[in-house]
Amino acid sequence: MAVSRVTLPGPAGTTLGSEDYSLYSGLTEDELIELAIERSLADANRSSAQAMANKTPAAQSLTSQASKQHCPPCQQKVAPPAKPPSSNVEGATRSSFVTRNGQRMVAWRRYDGTLVLPQPEEEVNPVIKAITTGDVRTLKQLAKSDPDSLTKPSKEGWLALHEAAYYGQTECLDVLLKVQPGMINKRTLREQTPLLLAVARDKLSSVRYLLEKGADPDIANKDRETPLFKACERENVEIVELLLQFGSGVNKSCIQGWTALHEAVCRNNLQICQILVDAGAKVSVPNMYGITPLFVAAQSGRVEALRFLIRHGADVNSQAGDGATALYEACKNGHEEVVKVLLSQNADANIAAKGGLLPLHIAAQRGNDRIVSMLIPVTSKARVRRSGISPLHLAAERNKDDVLETLIEAGFDVNFMLSNDRSKMYEDRRSTALYFAVCNNNTDATAMLLEAGANPNLDIFNPLLIALRQGCIKTVTMLVDHGANINAYIPMHPTSFPATIMFCMKYLTMLKYLLDNGCDALSCFQCDYGNKPHPPIKTTRSRREDLRYTSDTPHNTKVQFCEMISTPAVCRWAGPIIDVLLDYVGNVQLCARLIEHLDSYEDWAVIKEKSVPPRPLLQLCRMKIHGLLGIKRLKLLDTLPLPGRLIKYLKHEERTTELT
Template identity: 40%
Template sequence: DDNSDDEIPTQQAIQESLQDMHKNETSANATEDESFQFVASKERGMIIAAIRTVKYKYTALSLCPRNHFGQEEVLKKLVNHSSAFEEADQQGWLPVHEAASQLNMNILEITFKASRAATWEQTTLKGETPLLVAVRNCFVENVRFLLFNGCNPNVKNEEGDSPLVVAIKYNSYEIATLLINSGAKVNLQCVHKRTALHEAARLGRKDLVKLLLRSGADPDPRSGYGLTPLALAAQAGHTEIMELLLQKGADVLSQAMDCSSVLFEAAGGGNPDSLSLLLEYGADANVPKHSGHLPIHRAAYRGHFLALKNLVPVTNFDAIKESGISPIHSAAAGAHPQCLEFLLKSGFDANFMLDQRIRKGYDDRRKSALYFAVSNGDICSAQLLLNAGALPNQDPINCLQIALRMGNYELMNLLLRHGANVNYFCRVNTTHFPSALQYALKDEVMLRMLMNYGYDVHRCFDCPRGNTSHSQYVTDGWTSTVIKDT
């Protein structure tokens, strides 16, 4: 009969499970402090094996799993070993945690009833209760059973997540509903003071956002960084969720601790519909974050062309001037020629220079948008800027010097054709002759290019000491090149 067919493979599976457990425990112990060694009792090993074991039967071709149910009858015979149900492994897992991670709810029920009440809320080393284990595995019936039997729905794991937040992360509407109906606090502050609504909004879980709002969730809580669910939804461009939150009273003008507005977060996300919605609800495009950057800067830097088109008409030039940086700089820094071209056609000045306050943030004290394009090796953006009248000789370190150092012939030629000073002098490692030669001494193509554009060759043969004799060691301006220009 079926039972006799199953007996041998079942015992074999239990034995294999016990052997695997022993191997894992031995391996884990090797990394623990030598003064402590976990030794599982024989009874605990049998309990875990019974919980984990898959029931097998023979077919004509092979040994195949009949189903994924643990050995209920075997487990029932072990319930009298109560102390074994309180033994945790190196990871802090009790038999009840193991049972919560199995799909068979009957196994969980047997294990749960055999365990003392004190173990029902005991946590693993990762801070997981049996309920959190079941939620993480999305085992609805296990969650239902544990909640029905009084397990706490508000215990957080090691990462600071509640069961409700975990359910949202795994997109389980049914489990989230069970938790809320069983007393889960919808406004419970978790890691970084975020609530379940923060997580649902961030992940774009529209149905879960609706569930939380219906269940009394605060529509506009602030995290530890001052971010609201609306701001997190804006970051990811979840427009429908943003509208739900705004309809419930979320503040469109709220700012995070770094003063970044919701519109600034939306500009980073780049969804033009999200930006339009915020502007419709009264968002201000001229509110800077603490660094001075505006939403238009962020959209330009990240290359969000459609978002940029929405922001240009509502951004004031005075606000840009006050920020000390043009969106032209941002588009060039991010290497986004399409955005750069649009901004230039919209009337932004190709020669807007960084404010002194902003320049201090760069070791090379750069000023122009052209410098950003050249330092990126972005020929397309450099061409757009030069065609729009960008001046190539405005930065402390000449743009041509950057192109020479990179060995980029096309960029060098482009700059020289638009008036780059071939006879510039470097401020560091100064030479008696124009500095560009330092990069061309071993490159004939580069040298010819410099000569063709008017390099002052005569300075190379002009000794500042004249014809008088001088020490061979006094060679200022004529030493071997050691370039330390940036």
């Protein structure tokens, strides 16, 4: 089996061979290459650190001073960093290694630590070598002996002039332009000019030289980024001033409409902002999405830049392409200080984005209580109503309880219903903030809304049904105590019995609670077929995992209790369910299907006997009293002036032996 040989850079030029097989045999070729790269980069960093450590303080000081002075490149013994491929970001670190086939490879590590795919190492072009080392003498000799080599492009379209500008070798630039002065504005395949490359690398002396030699300061790259744009991106004040002195267009925009002022504002560089404005930069020019520099400042939380733009006449109420204002965007991103500044400058809090949401809506959705408090006094409740959605809905949907409490205290209508268009966005056609809170199983928000007067019976699909499906007895109790319809139905899925019973068949304690509070148990025993044979049942499952039931009868026929309890998910509890229901009805007749269920398990025989009329007199009397009292007074049994034993009897809490 062949063993890969990878030369690892290091003090001794480490090579992995057969002697290291036991240690590296588990690594693939790619893993070995990556190991070599890691070792090379680590050694390079370690060597650099060691060299600095070996210098005396005096020597370090001299080195620092020398680096600030301009000295001829040919006298500098340390070569500048190698240029990475055009497909990678600037600032990448180079590493070389040798594969098992003896091929020399080069790899690059980006600034974020990721590796670029290794490539074969190209032979060093003598012109490029002379430029990178600042060897002006050799470059002059090459210019005389082989002038064509100066104009031969690389595979990325780079000429020798681009290389000299990239590395900031001003004297090399002078040599090259004397040979071919017409190359000064030549572009690479990415349409980069020598001037743009020098600006992007902060090479001030080269930038000045190129401009003085007639370089066009407005030629942009493939993304339409001008040298001025790049200088603002680099936050290089001297180069910005220099470019403007040579007539650079201050309002030129990149491919997305972003200007130099946009870039300076994004970086909160007030010095550059001032220079640009003094040079004629427009403070309210929009990009292709309608975003102005003011919008950028608000979006990114640049308070100083925001104040600067306002002082220079920027419109605080300008809107982006989607209708959003700077205030809206600041609220969206939680920039409290920006919101404060904008409001102090009379920013309109009642301008809605195209989606219809106001700044208050988005602040409530994001849960910033302090921003919500600032917006409430300046937001029109009439404008909120016209939007078709309340900030209460958004706070409840995102479980922003602090914001919800603030909005309730500010008097926002807890019973405000979504507009029809917004309600249609939800499959269940929800309408109230209470529904959102119950759906999220947020008992604190549910309690806040109910105590503030929320009506639990406004939604098409009653929130009580949601709470029952979730099995949350705390929410169910709160809803029932505040008047939720104990006999709620589902309009789009009609049943002959309350849907509340359907949703709590697996929770017998919850079922008993509903029945104690007046849920209609008698409807469960009213079957259209009685003792006759029942048609077969077909079941399908909806997207929301709720069962829908159909039979051979017409589609408009309501689903009956005996059909619901016969589904595979519920039939195993048929006996106990029927047993509980029988405690809340008088004389009833079980249909053939219910009897079939009770006959399927011998322990359920006593339940079948319990259903045979006549029912005990005590049970009949209790049902009669329940009917006379009604649902509302049944909930208030504990407050009625009745003996304790009678109250227990009416609530099914008595023991039969004590009353007989």
